[in-house]
Structures are given as C-alpha cells and as structure tokens.
Amino acid sequence: MHASKILSPCSGVCTIAGEDTPFAGHCIGCGRSLDEIGDWRDLDNDARAKIMSTLPGRLRRAGFAVPNILKEAIAP
Template identity: 85%
Template sequence: MHASNILSPCSGVCTIAGEDTPLAGHCIGCGRSLSEIGSWRDLDDTARANLMSVLPGRLRRAGLAVPNTLKEAIAP
C-alpha cells in the first residue's frame, strides 16, 4: 500500500451507475470507475492528483453534484 497525503474522494454513496446513465460504470458518489476505486490505494500522489482533477468535471457532466469531500480534497 502506498502512503499518501491525498485522501480518497469517497463520499460514502458507493453506488455504480447503470449502463443507461451518463456516468455508466462509475460511482455516483465520487465519479471513479471500479478500476479506479480498486487501484486507489496503490496510486502515487501524482496519479491520485491527476485522477482527483478529472472527477468534478465527470460528475458535473453527468448532472451530479460534486460532494464536499471531493471539493475539500482538491481545494488549493
């Protein structure tokens, strides 16, 4: 496991969107795919930061709100 200063964007919703939705195959709480969720603990800080940077846009494009846990994690 990789020690990191970047915390998980998990908001506790943990529901994967159905294939007929704009966020198909991604969690409606944090916007990550199952693969991204599964690999999170092994990502280094650069990879985590890169993923964190795309999650708000992914959620917004699907018409979903960006959870506070994610907003706080990406705040400058």
C-alpha cells in the same frame, strides 16, 4: 519522513451507475470508475492527483453534485 497519501474522494454514497446510463461504470458519489476505485490503494500521489482533478467535471457533466469532501480535497 513519508509524504502523506492523497485521501480517497469517497463520499460514502458508493453507488455505481448502471450500464444503461451515460455515467455507466462510475460511482455517482465520487465520480471514479470501477478501475480507479479498485486501483486507488496502489496509486502514487501523482496518479491520485490526476484523477482527483477530473472528478468534479465528470460529476457535473453527468448531472451529479460534487460532494464537499471532494471540493475540500482539491481546494488550493
């Protein structure tokens, strides 16, 4: 039996902040960097969980809302 992978935190917004913003290179919908988005498929659950734990704070610090899909994914 295989352990299920942590699902993507993608909220469907999929908009990368411009280089002229403090959130440059990050998606304003999920908070991931371009590298994290590109690597997501190949990451193991530990690496995904580590990234997931940082996303709400990243989004809040940048002034963006934390999407429900992300809140539900990291809820205890």
